[in-house]
Amino acid sequence: MSTLPPIGLITGLSMERRALKRLRGQGVVVTCSGIGPRRARAAAERLLAEGATALISAGTAGGLTDTTAPGHLMVPAAVVSTEGVRLDADAEWHAAVLDALAPLDPDPGRLLGSDLPILTEAEKRRLGREMDCLAVDMESHAVGAVAAQAGVPFLALRVVTDTVDRQLPAALGQAFTRQGELRPGGLLLGLARRPWELGQMGRLKKDADAAMATLRHLARLPLPRPAAPPTDPGRAG
Numbered sequence: 001m002s003t004l005p006p007i008g009l010i011t012g013l014s015m016e017r018r019a020l021k022r023l024r025g026q027g028v029v030v031t032c033s034g035i036g037p038r039r040a041r042a043a044a045e046r047l048l049a050e051g052a053t054a055l056i057s058a059g060t061a062g063g064l065t066d067t068t069a070p071g072h073l074m075v076p077a078a079v080v081s082t083e084g085v086r087l088d089a090d091a092e093w094h095a096a097v098l099d100a101l102a103p104l105d106p107d108p109g110r111l112l113g114s115d116l117p118i119l120t121e122a123e124k125r126r127l128g129r130e131m132d133c134l135a136v137d138m139e140s141h142a143v144g145a146v147a148a149q150a151g152v153p154f155l156a157l158r159v160v161t162d163t164v165d166r167q168l169p170a171a172l173g174q175a176f177t178r179q180g181e182l183r184p185g186g187l188l189l190g191l192a193r194r195p196w197e198l199g200q201m202g203r204l205k206k207d208a209d210a211a212m213a214t215l216r217h218l219a220r221l222p223l224p225r226p227a228a229p230p231t232d233p234g235r236a237g
Contacts, residue, residue: 004225008047009056010040012139015208016059019215026223028056033139037115040139044146054093054153054226057140060211061111061158062118063166064128068135070207071214072160073104076111079140079156080131087144090153093226097155100224104217109134111156113141124164135160153226157218159211162204 006029011017017032024030029052033043044055061074068074075098079087098106112133118124127136140156147154 005051005053006047007054007056007223007225008044008050008052009058010043010047010139010143011057011059012036012040012137013059015212016215019212020058020219022216022219023223027225028223036138037113037142041142041146044143048146048150048152052152054090054155055143055147056155056157057137057143058157058215059137059139059159060161060208060215061135061137062124063135063160063163064112064118064124065134065164068107068160069163070160071210072135073101073106073214073218074111074135074156074158074160075101075106075108076134076140076156076158077108079111079113079144080133081113081141082115082127082131084131085141085145087141087148087154089155090226093153093155093224096224097157100222101218103221104214107134111140111158112136113144114138120167121165128164155226159214159218161207161211163207166204166207 004027006027009020009023009028009030010033011020012033012035014032017030020030029047031043031047033039040057047055063072075094077089077094098108110133112127112131112135114136115138117138118127118136128134135158137158140158144154
């Protein structure tokens, strides 16, 4: 068993955590925080308190441009919040991970962090254009902020599910608990109230399967560790 200090990896959904479970054999502690920045921040702080010396935000993201298709892997050089706070990935670690994940053609473009879901195509396109970002999630900016404050290396690994022209079904709002667990009963109830969204849900399921396949492939590849001491834990600006 490795004696190296652990890397803490946070997902928002339990299905993302399960897809990445193979990384545990590489000295990575994989945990599901639940959805949203507040829970992601708490999970990141807990992992640091338990001895993690680097943090990763991993899972799925929504596309903000026409260039991002389902299954598209993002390893962003920087995460930018909707307020304009920029958090850079550790430079040397980022370069090493891009090289290690080359079989998956990782995209180093910028990732947007939002406190709220971005649901409509118009809003996604606007934010992608104005913030110069390719995809969006709700946890990476919180994890990056904790890493920057603690002075430890940070990285995001995100795979696109819904494309920029895909509006998420409203029924999906009842499909997950706050802890990131799927609620089949809640999903069925939402679809019973909005049966016209069944086709959208089917397409989203297909796209989510593509994203999960990419995450599982990622977890089978060797994940480089950051150098110590950290070279560039992050900056705000």
